[in-house]
Amino acid sequence: MRAIVVGAGVIGAATAWRLGQRGVEVILCDPTPGRGATHAAGGMLAAISEVQYGQEALYPLMLASAAEYPAFIAELTRDTELPTGHETAGTLVLAADRADRDALALLSGVQHRHGMRVEELTGRDVRRLEPAVGPRIAAGFRTPDDHRIDPRQLVRALLDAILARQGQRLITEPVVAVESLGDGWSVRLGSGHAETADKLVLAPGIGLNGIEGLPARAYAPLRPVFGDVLKVAIPRSLLLPGETQLFGHTIRGLVHGVPVYLVPRADGQVVIGATSREDGLDAPSAGGVWRLLRDAGTLVPGLLETEFVEAVARARPGSPDDIPMIGEVAPGLVLSAGYFRHGILLTPLGSRLTADLVSGTVAADDHDHLGAVDPARLLTLRS
Ligand SMILES: Cc1cc2nc3c(=O)[nH]c(=O)nc-3n(C[C@H](O)[C@H](O)[C@H](O)COP(=O)(O)OP(=O)(O)OC[C@H]3O[C@@H](n4cnc5c(N)ncnc54)[C@H](O)[C@@H]3O)c2cc1C
Known part of the structure; x- marks a missing residue:
């Protein structure tokens, strides 16, 4: 069987790798592999600390995927020698003031009711765990089961496994249109050239909105929710002897009602994220950069004494209900998009x-998950 996978972000790349493991010949198409939302992502595997009110349908998906991560990484590292930055250090969620603490305490009630592990800490407990945390932090919560990965490393490792180990093809051109051939699919590339395959996977993130020829009643348009993300490098003078990171946990916080997070990377750099904007500005916003630095400095004051490395902005691909759209939307055409924040x-x-949808091997255990992400649930359809 031959499959074309459109989009080489984490979703398209991981799908192509899985298909290759099953003996499928894959053509991966992407003009800028790994440079979409994946390039900006913090890489928090935060099934618990990312719980939001009213998104109950997402919790089982998030928990199930978090549980699959260790085996996924173990399998991938058998196919590539490149690192993924997967770290099982837990997450601290900090409160900058009493209202922030009360909001986090309310949320921890929901987390406990869903059987998730959350431990409440005093400011002193927090600083015992992470001495770099600022003196104004009065309380916190620890979610030991929320881990992290480096998304840029992950996508590089997946591409290495697909191209070097499996010998698949990558075409660095956009797909501009798709067409059903009855017993297969054809895609038209930016150069005008066409490729054909038995199956077609669409995983182009927010790029989905620009592809022509999708069948009517296939999907709902995605909305771009931009996020600004910063990276800083920690100077040696701030580190304790023998240490490479300023702090070990992923640190999230509510600072006067506004969320911010700090994700340490294995090379000692720290990612500071992320704003959430629906203003159409696809470059880092000045106000966003200022707010992230201000709030990061409240959680860990030493971060304001670091070297500024970069600011990037990308669009999170949001579906109308913030739940991904995964399903066979026409015979042989599998959609996998709209992963939004997660x-x-x-x-x-x-x-x-x-x-599994491409190879027709869906397990009975997955029917509930597939029901939750079925694109047909969204009634706003494009013709
Ligand atoms: C600021 C920010 C922080 C985030 N933090 C986290 C986090 O901590 N944890 C988490 O779980 N998630 C996080 N996310 C969300 C996560 O990044 C996305 O949900 C995820 O990257 C989506 O993956 P994807 O492969 O579907 O899309 P993308 O990563 O956007 O990849 C899509 C790919 O398709 C390609 N493409 C587009 N159009 C076409 C076309 N026509 N033809 C061919 N190729 C095409 C693009 O070049 C791109 O490489 C964050 C997102 C942002 C923006």
Whole structure:
């Protein structure tokens, strides 16, 4: 069987890798592999600390995918020697003031009711765990089961496994249109050249909105929710002897009602994210950069004494209900898009479900998950 996978972000790349493991010949198409939302993502695998009110349908997907991560990474590292930055250090969620603490305490009630592990800490407990945390932090919560990965490393490792180990093809051109051939699919590339395959997987993130020829009643348009993300490098003078990171946990916080997070990378750099904007500005916003630095400095004051490395902005690909759309939307055409805030966390589950739909091997245990992500649930359809 031959499959074309459109999009080489984490979802398309992981799906292509899974298909290759099953003996499928894959053509991966992407003009800028790994440079979409994946390039900006913090890489928090935060099934628990990312719980939001009213998104109950997402919790089982997030928990199931988090549970699959260790095996997913173990399998991937048998196919590539490149690192993924997967770290099982837990997450601290900090409160900058009493109202922030009360909001986090309310949320921890929901987390406990869903059987998730959350431990409440005093400011002193927090600083015992992470001495770099600022003196104004009065309380916190620890979610030991929320881990992290480096999304840029992950996508590089997946591409290495697909191209070097499996010998698949990558075409660095956009797909501009798709067409059903009855017993297969054809895609038209930016150069005008066409490729054909038995099956077609669409995983182009927010790029889905620009592809022509999709069948009517296939999907709902995605909305771009931009996020600004910063990276800083920690000077040696701030580190304790023998240490490479300023802090070991992923640190999230509510600072006067506004969320911010700090993700340490293995090379000692720290990612500071992320704003959430629906203003159409696809470059880093000045106000966003200022707010992230201000709030990061409240959580860990030393971060304001670091070297500024980069600011990037990307669009989170949001579906109308913030839940991914994964399903066979026409014979041989599998959609896997709309992963919004959780695409890195949902990669093991989402890519496995997508590959199962392509190869027609869906397990009975996955019917509930597939019901939750079925694109047909969204009634706003494009013709
Ligand atoms: C600021 C920010 C922070 C985030 N933090 C986290 C986090 O901590 N944890 C988490 O789980 N998630 C996080 N996310 C969400 C996560 O990044 C996304 O859900 C995930 O990257 C989606 O993966 P994807 O492969 O579907 O899309 P993308 O990563 O956007 O990849 C899509 C790919 O398709 C390609 N493409 C587009 N159009 C076409 C076309 N016509 N033809 C061919 N190729 C095409 C693009 O070049 C791109 O490489 C964050 C997102 C942002 C923006």
